[in-house]
Amino acid sequence: MNREKELKAVEEIHQASLKILNEIGIKFGLDEVNEIFKRMDLDKKMEEHSLQKNK
Numbered sequence: 001m002n003r004e005k006e007l008k009a010v011e012e013i014h015q016a017s018l019k020i021l022n023e024i025g026i027k028f029g030l031d032e033v034n035e036i037f038k039r040m041d042l043d044k045k046m047e048e049h050s051l052q053k054n055k
Contacts, residue, residue: 028034 028037
C-alpha cells in the first residue's frame with residue numbers, strides 16, 4: 001500500500017469512529033468516571049457539539 005492509500009484508510013477509520021461515537025456515545029466501565037462526566041455536563045456538551053457539526 002502506498003502512503004496516500006494508507007492515509008486515506010486511516011482517515012476513513014477515523015471518520016467511522018467519530019460517527020459511531022456521535023450516534024451511540026460512550027460509557028466508561030468505571031462508575032466514578034461516568035459520574036465525573038455527568039458533573040462536568042459533558043453528555044450535554046458532546047450532544048451540542050454533534051448537533052452543531054451536523055448543521
